[in-house]
Amino acid sequence: MTELNQLISEQLFVIIAALTVLVFLLLFVVLSQSVKLNRLRKKYERMMAGAGIEDLESLLLNLKMQTDSVEDEQEKQRRTLMMIEQRQRISKSKLGVKRYNAFSDQGSDLSFSLALLDELDNGIVMSGLHNRESSYVYAKPIEQGASKYALSPEEKDAIEIARREG
Template sequence: MTELNELVSEQIFVIMSLLAVLVLILLIIAIVQSVKLGRLRKRYERMMAGAGVEDLESLLLNLKMQTDSVEDEQEKQRRSLMMIEQRQRMSKSKLGIKRYNAFSDQGSDLSFSLALLDELDNGIVLSGLHNRDSSYVYAKPLEQGTSKYALSPEEKEAVELARREGQQ
């Protein structure tokens, strides 16, 4: 019976020793986790210090709202830029002018033909004919660089000058 008591005592001692080792290991793990948690808390507090909010969720919601606002403003600017580009294509930005003497027997180069074209060569050609007694001004519409009205050689030259200006 004494042997049985000794055997039980030894087993209890081994079990107690194993439990002590297990408790020691768990204590070390708890200490390590506590240190890591403390470091993480310090990093979190440093990150949140200048944000003006109390928690990360509020910060993320605030950032999401700001991002949405920036995206809305960017969309407005994109639409505005498209409208500006469309208007710019339609503006009469190509110019060609030809001065000449319409009446070779009198005067000088006071007559002119002026072509104003947009990006698609739509626009107008103005001609001013000047002589000693009077002046006349004519306007002819242009679509893709041509007119349904007959163009004089000087008007054609003004249109070509405007087209070349657009290619530069």
Template sequence: MAELNELIAQQLFGVVAVLAVLVILLLIIVLAQSVKVSRLRKRYERMMAGAGVEDLESLLLNLKMQTDSVEDEQEKQRRAMTLIEQRQRMAKTKLGMKRYNAFSDQGSDLSFSFALLDELDNGIVISGLHNRDSSYVYAKPLEQGASKYALSAEEKEAVELARREGTR
């Protein structure tokens, strides 16, 4: 019986020794995890400092709302820019002017032809004819640089000057 007690004591001592080693290993693991959690908490607190919110979920929701607002504003600006570009294409920005003497026997270069075109060469040509007794002004619409009304040589030259203005 003494042998049995001694054998049980040895076995019990072995089990206790193994348990003690396990407890020490678990204690080391717990300490290591505690250090990692402490570092994470410090990083979390630094990240949340000055954010004006108490938790990460609120911060993320706030950032999502701000992002949505920025995207909405950006879409408004995109639409406005498209509208501006469409209007700009229709703006009459190409100009051409030709001065000449319409009546060679009298006066000077007081007559003119003035062409005003947009990006697609649509617009108007205005001609003013001046002589000693009177002045006349004519306007002719232009579509793609041509008019359904006959253009004089000076009007054609003014249109060509305006077209060249747009290629610079």
């Protein structure tokens, strides 16, 4: 019987020792987790300091609203830019001028042909013919660099200048 008591006592000692080691191990885990939690809490408080916001959820909702606002503004700017690009394509931005003497027997280079074209070479060509007694101005529509009306060599030159330099 004493042997049985001694065996029970040894097993009890081993169990108590194992439980003691387990308790210390769990105590160590709890303390390390507590330290990590405190570090995380301090980081959170530093992040939220001066933001005027109570919690992270409010901060995230505020950032989401700001992001939505920026995206809306960006979409508005994109539409405006597309509209500007469309207008720019049809604006008469190519300019060609050819000065010449329409009447070789008198005067100087007072006559001119002026071509105003857009990106697709649509527009007008204007010619002003000047002599001592009078001046005449003509305008002809231009579509894709040509006109349904007969063009003088000077008008063709003005269109070519506009296409080349525009």
